[in-house]
Amino acid sequence: MPTSPSSSAQAARENVARQLRELRKEAGLTVTELADRCGWHHAKTSRIENAKTPPSPTDIRLWCRTCDAVSQAADLIAASRHAESMYTxxxxxxxxxxxxxxxxxxxxxxxxxxxxxxxxxxxxxxxxxxxxxxxxxxxxxxxxxxxxxxxxxxxxxxxxxxxxxxxxxxxxxxxxxxxxxxxxxxxxxxxxxxxxxxxxxxxxxxxxxxxxxxxxxxxxxxxxxxxxxxxxxxxxxxxxxxxxxxxxxxxxxxxxxxxxxxxxxxxxxxxxxxxxxxxxxxx
Missing domain, CATH: 3.30.870 (Endonuclease; Chain A)
Incomplete structure (x- = not known):
């Protein structure tokens, strides 16, 4: 059996977090720079990238806009919603x-x-x-x-x-x-x-x-x-x-x-x- 029955949900969360982190790095932004441009504390960026806090649809839209990746927002929002529905x-x-x-x-x-x-x-x-x-x-x-x-x-x-x-x-x-x-x-x-x-x-x-x-x-x-x-x-x-x-x-x-x-x-x-x-x- 899986080590944790919530592993599928956690893996899905981590996949979304990884994609957001990659977008930030591809845009050449530090954690603090992205946070400043999105208007939130840099700790929130870290929590999202480490799959500690699930991003809201608004968070994802702001993130993608800041990283010049608006076209990826819809897919990431859908993936995040799916991940959260797996563990309720x-x-x-x-x-x-x-x-x-x-x-x-x-x-x-x-x-x-x-x-x-x-x-x-x-x-x-x-x-x-x-x-x-x-x-x-x-x-x-x-x-x-x-x-x-x-x-x-x-x-x-x-x-x-x-x-x-x-x-x-x-x-x-x-x-x-x-x-x-x-x-x-x-x-x-x-x-x-x-x-x-x-x-x-x-x-x-x-x-x-x-x-x-x-x-x-x-x-x-x-x-x-x-x-x-x-x-x-x-x-x-x-x-x-x-x-x-x-x-x-x-x-x-x-x-x-x-x-x-x-x-x-x-x-x-x-x-x-x-x-x-x-x-x-x-x-």
């Missing part, structure tokens, strides 16, 4: 509410044919019940100190999950056994969630694998939660942000990891037995 802090994403965040995924879900989802600590979002989802989303709202519209967001999450019942989509879910035992909500909500897994796992479009905690000599350790949308996008969930991986070489690493994890999972009756054991442990 959760607090920024939920400023307009948790429900809006749930709804934002609908177009992606509609266009994806093959979903591959690995979860180490939680039930996958597409398989969550309303009670479980509401408990999770409310906890997230409290942790990130954002408005708590978890009830509406949970309803939206269930609405978008209806894609499981639509033709033209396939779903491969992998969960660590631990995810079955971390209780969210009260015991009744958790029991309902686990019971739903028994039902959803039997759907013809769904493959549900559980990786037993007792797996001997694991060939790959537990990973951060990630979702693969066809072979073009991997979304990785971190504590502070969501990372969107689009670089083919990194997507290939996540696919390799997914297939490795998949070989350690149990399916069918063996998976159902682990779920039932988790239900019994609630009593």
């Amino acid at each position: 802090e959760w607090r920024r994403r939920v400023r307009t509410g948790l429900r809006q965040l749930q709804d934002s995924y609908v177009p992606l879900y509609k266009s994806t044919r093959l979903f591959r989802v690995y979860c180490s600590t939680l039930v996958p979002g597409l398989l969550q019940t309303e009670g479980y989802a509401q408990a999770l989303l409310s906890a997230n709202a409290r942790f990130h100190d954002v408005p708590d519209d978890a009830a509406e967001a949970a309803t939206a999450r269930l609405e978008r999950s209806q894609v499981i019942h639509e033709q033209g989509h396939r779903f491969v879910f992998l969960v660590e056994e631990a995810a079955l035992n971390y209780q969210l909500g009260d015991a009744d909500a958790m029991a309902a969630q686990l019971g739903h897994l028994l039902t959803a796992g039997a759907l013809p479009s769904v493959s549900l694998g559980v990786i037993p905690a007792s797996t001997p000599e694991r060939r790959l350790w537990a990973q951060e939660t990630f979702s693969m949308y066809d072979d073009t996008l991997v979304s990785v969930e971190l504590l502070s942000a969501q990372v969107n991986v689009t670089q083919p070489s990194e997507i290939g690493l996540y696919l390799k990891a997914f297939e490795e994890l998949r070989t350690m999972a149990v399916y069918g009756q063996a998976a159902r037995a682990l779920i039932v054991t988790a239900i019994d442990a609630l009593n």
Whole structure:
């Protein structure tokens, strides 16, 4: 796996920074000279060139104008916007509410044919019940100190999950056994969630694998939660942000990891037995 799941985003930022630095040098300007002509402190130029601070579109236009490279501004602005969209802090994403965040995924879900989802600590979002989802989303709202519209967001999450019942989509879910035992909500909500897994796992479009905690000599350790949308996008969930991986070489690493994890999972009756054991442990 990549050393950091945000490496694609950082590499994209550094590429923009490198191009801006090269424009400055080709124009024969020092860091201080460029800063003076753009009307900002020289430290800002250094932060931009070292990919510490993302440049705004206005910054890039001023930079290119100062370096007599106005024709390159549009491409650099587009590249910078793309880099910043690859790594998005959760607090920024939920400023307009948790429900809006749930709804934002609908177009992606509609266009994806093959979903591959690995979860180490939680039930996958597409398989969550309303009670479980509401408990999770409310906890997230409290942790990130954002408005708590978890009830509406949970309803939206269930609405978008209806894609499981639509033709033209396939779903491969992998969960660590631990995810079955971390209780969210009260015991009744958790029991309902686990019971739903028994039902959803039997759907013809769904493959549900559980990786037993007792797996001997694991060939790959537990990973951060990630979702693969066809072979073009991997979304990785971190504590502070969501990372969107689009670089083919990194997507290939996540696919390799997914297939490795998949070989350690149990399916069918063996998976159902682990779920039932988790239900019994609630009593």
